[in-house]
Amino acid sequence: MMWLTWRQLRPQATIMLGALAVLITFLAITGPRLAHDYAAGTASCGSTGDCAGFTDTFFSDHAFAYFALTALVLAVPAVIGLFWGAPMISRELETGTYELVWQQSVTRRSWLAVKIGSVGLAVVVAAGLASMAVSWWAHPLDEAGVGDFPRLSPLMFDARGIAAVGHAAFAFILGVTLGLVLRRTLPAMAVTLTAFAIVQIIMPTLVRPHLLAPLRVDTAITAQNLSGVKASGPGGTVRGLEIGIGAPGAWILTNQTIDKTGTPVETLPAWVSACMPISPGKGDADAERSCFDRLAASGYRQVVEYQPANRFWALQALETAIFLGLALLLAAVCFWRIRPD
Amino acid sequence: MTAVIHAQGLGKRYGRRWALTECTLQIPSGRVTGLVGPNGAGKTTLLGLAVGQLAATTGTIDVLGARPAADANALARVGFVAQSTPVYAQLTVGDHLRLGARLNPRWDAGLAVERIRRIGLDSAQRAGALSGGQRAQLALVLAIAKRPDLLVLDEPVAALDPLARREFLQVLMEAAAEHSVSVVLSSHLVADLERVCDYLVVLVASHVRLAGEIDELLAQHRVLVGPRRDPAALADNLRIVSARHTERQTSLLVRSPDPVDDPSWTTSEVGLEDMVLAYMSPSADRTAPPALEVLP
Numbered sequence: 001m002m003w004l005t006w007r008q009l010r011p012q013a014t015i016m017l018g019a020l021a022v023l024i025t026f027l028a029i030t031g032p033r034l035a036h037d038y039a040a041g042t043a044s045c046g047s048t049g050d051c052a053g054f055t056d057t058f059f060s061d062h063a064f065a066y067f068a069l070t071a072l073v074l075a076v077p078a079v080i081g082l083f084w085g086a087p088m089i090s091r092e093l094e095t096g097t098y099e100l101v102w103q104q105s106v107t108r109r110s111w112l113a114v115k116i117g118s119v120g121l122a123v124v125v126a127a128g129l130a131s132m133a134v135s136w137w138a139h140p141l142d143e144a145g146v147g148d149f150p151r152l153s154p155l156m157f158d159a160r161g162i163a164a165v166g167h168a169a170f171a172f173i174l175g176v177t178l179g180l181v182l183r184r185t186l187p188a189m190a191v192t193l194t195a196f197a198i199v200q201i202i203m204p205t206l207v208r209p210h211l212l213a214p215l216r217v218d219t220a221i222t223a224q225n226l227s228g229v230k231a232s233g234p235g236g237t238v239r240g241l242e243i244g245i246g247a248p249g250a251w252i253l254t255n256q257t258i259d260k261t262g263t264p265v266e267t268l269p270a271w272v273s274a275c276m277p278i279s280p281g282k283g284d285a286d287a288e289r290s291c292f293d294r295l296a297a298s299g300y301r302q303v304v305e306y307q308p309a310n311r312f313w314a315l316q317a318l319e320t321a322i323f324l325g326l327a328l329l330l331a332a333v334c335f336w337r338i339r340p341d
Numbered sequence: 342m343t344a345v346i347h348a349q350g351l352g353k354r355y356g357r358r359w360a361l362t363e364c365t366l367q368i369p370s371g372r373v374t375g376l377v378g379p380n381g382a383g384k385t386t387l388l389g390l391a392v393g394q395l396a397a398t399t400g401t402i403d404v405l406g407a408r409p410a411a412d413a414n415a416l417a418r419v420g421f422v423a424q425s426t427p428v429y430a431q432l433t434v435g436d437h438l439r440l441g442a443r444l445n446p447r448w449d450a451g452l453a454v455e456r457i458r459r460i461g462l463d464s465a466q467r468a469g470a471l472s473g474g475q476r477a478q479l480a481l482v483l484a485i486a487k488r489p490d491l492l493v494l495d496e497p498v499a500a501l502d503p504l505a506r507r508e509f510l511q512v513l514m515e516a517a518a519e520h521s522v523s524v525v526l527s528s529h530l531v532a533d534l535e536r537v538c539d540y541l542v543v544l545v546a547s548h549v550r551l552a553g554e555i556d557e558l559l560a561q562h563r564v565l566v567g568p569r570r571d572p573a574a575l576a577d578n579l580r581i582v583s584a585r586h587t588e589r590q591t592s593l594l595v596r597s598p599d600p601v602d603d604p605s606w607t608t609s610e611v612g613l614e615d616m617v618l619a620y621m622s623p624s625a626d627r628t629a630p631p632a633l634e635v636l637p
Binding site: 001003004007008011095096097098099100101102103104105106107110339340341 | 413421484
């Protein structure tokens with residue numbers, strides 16, 4: 001059975017191995033230099049005093065490769081589900097070869113167990129390798145870009161660490177299951193892609209934020225922590241304020257202004273725009289100070305909910321476990337559905 | 342008679358349509374059995390149930406004394422060539438033999454190689470590039486080299502040209518003789534069955550209309566031609582299979598264990614095809630004599 005599984009997958013496996021080899025070679029060649037440049041830059045920027053300038057330049061210099069590789073890791077599970085999962089059984093059903101292979105001296109369930117087990121293991125290892133290699137390579141850039149692209153933010157999270165392992169296992173079995181149920185390769189591929197995309201939207205928006213209870217900050221709005229004004233254009237209606245919480249790499253879930261009754265505000269009075277002058281440092285210092293005083297006096301406060309950066313691996317482990325669990329569930333469906341009917 | 346296939350009240354439903362209902366039959370071991378019937382009689386469904394590709398909705402079917410495809414051992418004892426004679430287009434002929442060798446504990450590698458050589462297939466050739474006849478031959482070799490106790494073939498020659506059909510049946514006959522394997526072969530081409538089968542089952546609308554050894558069946562059936570008369574007046578030991586009347590003449594196909602010695606009839610032997618067609622035609626009914634009808 002192993003032989004047949006390997007023989008049938010040889011074209012896809014060759015492409016996958018080749019792509020993986022190219023990727024890892026590229027990362028292995030460019031990675032050490034990237035790390036070295038970053039280490040050297042951060043060590044020397046102290047003397048010039050412009051470390052922010054260095055990290056900005058460093059990040060934008062490598063932005064293309066950084067985002068391309070991130071997108072690549074994001075795409076791996078979907079590609080696996082499409083090209084390894086969906087055709088696995090549907091092609092046998094479509095071409096009639098199931099009548100050949102299920103008539104050999106191997107029961108359908110043994111056949112399925114070997115197929116899912118060996119191919120599933122291969123795709124999981126491939127996705128894990130790609131993700132870990134890119135995570136290693138991108139480490140300096142993740143650090144440099146932590147302000148705008150923290151590892152915990154929705155898309156980055158999927159492309160770093162071990163989450164791709166769970167995603168790949170799930171996408172693969174999802175494809176296999178849909179292939180078995182729909183019995184046609186192309187529809188199975190289309191539905192696999194759609195279903196996987198939906199799951200990948202639901203997960204970071206509705207599920208992941210609540211895997212661990214978010215931390216909550218309830219604080220006064222001050223000149224030190226105010227980081228932004230949500231307004232409809234300069235001089236327009238102020239819809240809310242944003243503050244910084246001094247937790248680099250955190251995944252901010254909500255950043256809301258509440259009034260003295262504790263209700264999130266829809267609009268703030270127009271005078272609030274004085275708290276944050278359009279040109280920093282050129283505003284009227286007294287007007288600013290009185291603005292913040294008035295905010296405090298009116299009872300406005302800011303509530304921030306977030307996942308701190310140090311929960312990255314805990315969330316990765318939880319997410320991977322959830323997707324592996326879903327994969328096992330779908331595998332059980334396959335073992336039930338493969339019976340003759 | 343030990344049965345290789347024993348079906349009891351077997352039924353199979355697809356959605357709201359019954360493909361097979363209340364089918365009860367036995368197929369003897371050690372024979373090459375031809376299963377004939379009109380399209381829609383349930384032949385493919387019956388064979389699908391026998392090899393475990395399908396699950397029965399009602400009734401039971403035992404194959405070699407076990408539930409079909411119940412485990413690896415049951416699978417190893419039955420070889421199957423499906424109607425479409427499927428092979429893996431991307432794999433070579435040699436790959437298919439390797440597949441057979443790795444997936445079947447009773448695989449006879451020598452036999453497989455010898456068969457492939459005799460058919461003249463190149464083991465490096467991709468199966469997708471084979472002709473229909475070659476593909477059917479490859480599927481047959483895979484089923485035979487498994488060394489099954491029962492070989493089931495569903496309309497294997499339906500899509501083949503006459504030459505390929507003859508070659509295929511030749512290989513099948515050789516294998517059946519050499520390895521004493523029971524064979525069940527469905528077809529709607531009686532001429533093909535006549536060449537290879539020694540036992541016949543006629544299936545019409547899920548029910549067995551006729552079953553028996555072909556030689557015996559032919560010996561028991563006669564065509565009677567004589568002056569026009571009501572068939573109801575015939576002797577009790579004659580069973581009328583079909584009757585045709587013209588203005589003056591009546592011709593009957595009858596089944597009787599003994600020779601017909603009524604001198605008013607001209608008696609002649611019946612061919613297999615005529616006999617099978619008589620049983621397959623909708624008016625054929627062995628229990629009630631057909632109504633007298635006048636043909637213009």
